[in-house]
Amino acid sequence: METTTTTGPADHAPGDYVHGYSGREARRLGDQADTLAGLLHDGTSYPAGSRVLEAGCGVGAQTVHLVSRSPGALLTAVDVSRGSLEQARARVAASVPGARVAWAHADLHDLPFGDGEFDHLFVCFVLEHLPDPRGALAALRRVLRPGGTLTVIEGDHGSAFFHPDCAHARAVIGHLVALQAAAGGDALIGRRLRPLLAGAGYGGVTVSPRTVYADPGRPALARGFTLDTFTAMVEAVGDEAVAAGLSTRAGWDRGVAGLRRAAGPDGTFCYTFFKAVAVNPPV
Amino acid sequence: METTTTTGPADHAPGDYVHGYSGREARRLGDQADTLAGLLHDGTSYPAGSRVLEAGCGVGAQTVHLVSRSPGALLTAVDVSRGSLEQARARVAASVPGARVAWAHADLHDLPFGDGEFDHLFVCFVLEHLPDPRGALAALRRVLRPGGTLTVIEGDHGSAFFHPDCAHARAVIGHLVALQAAAGGDALIGRRLRPLLAGAGYGGVTVSPRTVYADPGRPALARGFTLDTFTAMVEAVGDEAVAAGLSTRAGWDRGVAGLRRAAGPDGTFCYTFFKAVAVNPPV
Numbered sequence A, B: 001m002e003t004t005t006t007t008g009p010a011d012h013a014p015g016d017y018v019h020g021y022s023g024r025e026a027r028r029l030g031d032q033a034d035t036l037a038g039l040l041h042d043g044t045s046y047p048a049g050s051r052v053l054e055a056g057c058g059v060g061a062q063t064v065h066l067v068s069r070s071p072g073a074l075l076t077a078v079d080v081s082r083g084s085l086e087q088a089r090a091r092v093a094a095s096v097p098g099a100r101v102a103w104a105h106a107d108l109h110d111l112p113f114g115d116g117e118f119d120h121l122f123v124c125f126v127l128e129h130l131p132d133p134r135g136a137l138a139a140l141r142r143v144l145r146p147g148g149t150l151t152v153i154e155g156d157h158g159s160a161f162f163h164p165d166c167a168h169a170r171a172v173i174g175h176l177v178a179l180q181a182a183a184g185g186d187a188l189i190g191r192r193l194r195p196l197l198a199g200a201g202y203g204g205v206t207v208s209p210r211t212v213y214a215d216p217g218r219p220a221l222a223r224g225f226t227l228d229t230f231t232a233m234v235e236a237v238g239d240e241a242v243a244a245g246l247s248t249r250a251g252w253d254r255g256v257a258g259l260r261r262a263a264g265p266d267g268t269f270c271y272t273f274f275k276a277v278a279v280n281p282p283v
Helices: A023-041 A063-069 A082-095 A133-142 A167-182 A189-199 A219-236 A238-243 A249-261 B023-041 B063-069 B082-095 B133-142 B167-182 B189-199 B219-236 B238-243 B249-261
Strands: A002-006 A051-055 A074-079 A101-105 A118-124 A144-154 A161-163 A203-214 A268-279 B002-006 B051-055 B074-079 B101-105 B118-124 B144-154 B161-163 B203-214 B268-279
Touching: A023 A063, A023 A203, A023 A268, A051 A063, A063 A074, A063 A082, A074 A082, A082 A101, A133 A144, A133 A189, A144 A189, A161 B189, A167 A219, A167 A238, A167 A249, A189 A203, A189 A268, A189 B161, A189 B268, A203 A219, A203 B203, A203 B268, A219 A238, A219 A249, A219 A268, A238 A249, A268 B189, A268 B203, A268 B268, B023 B063, B023 B203, B023 B268, B051 B063, B063 B074, B063 B082, B074 B082, B082 B101, B133 B144, B133 B189, B144 B189, B167 B219, B167 B238, B167 B249, B189 B203, B189 B268, B203 B219, B219 B238, B219 B249, B219 B268, B238 B249
Parallel strands: A002 A101, A051 A074, A051 A118, A074 A101, A118 A144, B002 B101, B051 B074, B051 B118, B074 B101, B118 B144
Antiparallel strands: A144 A268, A161 A268, A203 A268, B144 B268, B161 B268, B203 B268
8 A cells, every 4th residue: 555645846857867758668677676676675674663765766666675675664755757656656556565655756855854754765776867966865864864874776887798799789888878978867876886975974885786697597687687678778768879979770770789699699798786885974 | 735746748938928927926816816715716615525626726826715615625736837836836835734735737728637537627717818718628628527517717807897987097908908819818708608618518507797896995805906906917017018009108007097096085996707617517
């Protein structure tokens, strides 16, 4: 069961999210979360009764894992997109019947919560899209009680490498990074989580790499991650990259074909996520 | 205690090993092995009485960990360099007094052992230097009993990324990869261990990524790995890279300085090794 949807800011403009808001993109995010849940959520479980805020829940791809792994926690999930919140609500209702989540439409920089209202914050695949991730982290810290924890998970597209190596495939990944930068984000943010969190006033920052490696011996991962997550993400911004003059259509298609070969019978693919846990210093 | 040194081929020409054979290089390899031992050797322990061959033991940087973790195994260590074998013998005697290792001077492609003489093979940081790694793996398989295991560990310099990002630092890593390729090796071999092993006739290949991440919260790793292992390795081939016309001295120094910044107060450094375990198929 879900509870209130707090009123919030005007809805987010679809163009602001580099991956778009299509149904296909929602499925991609769901596939990604399911494939990676064990790797990314390992070590994240909140005590019964603790007040947890998921900041930037999107379509709820991570929310379902949060409620499954911390069934007694009091979870609030916020997002800047009303459409995403509706999908998240539906996803949680379908995946974890009976789960209690408070949904709120809000901007991370202007959260409708009191100081120190939460024991724990969880932020996954959000900072990479923000022009001012350090400012967002500082704004989040306001609603975290002193001594409470923040968990941040982000990828880093510069961590991707594969066999057979392919200059076209490397190029399209570079174009995706450039598009995300042009939209104000940073697809290489994983490597700088530690300085970001320290700079936003958090203490006790520990960062761990979470590396995904897929080869023909792990066919579910080769399909679920190499093809349906990473390659699909690249493929989805092809029109935009061509329109921006970063690539020709033929060049884009060669790059995507190169990524697909990494999921072939002799292929391998490697990508590293980063998970940071930090503490709001006690007063 | 150590046992016999089998006679073998003419000694290896120093120029054939891209990192050289200096005392400084031997210390670098020792630092690397100690810093990474937990990460790389985790899961590798051989039963008492089992016959284990370390192929390409070099200066014994990994040998000391093999004998420590498998004290009852019957270990034979071979290398193509007599000088390295002497250093390996001295290192093991100093680090693990009483350890029993049979040392042999031999070429991996022409091992002085009978068919199926070993229960397990261990090969670490060797294939990256060989012009024909698949041929070497096939030659090794001859001396492994059917049903016996092969363990291979290799790095992949294309996995390295860091904060702050630095084009000069990326360039010097690329030059190191080019030098190793010119010497007949492949510094990007980690990503293709699976197809290599499968192509050499091994079965049941499982590959796991072993990612090293260093930041100021892990000062021993930032020093021991980012500086004393990776940056030292790059720095050591500077003269060769300049002589080969790959870089100017100033360009090289800028690249090395960029790598050093990754071990600084806001820096991070990430690198992925690969560990493969495979089986010589039962007849």
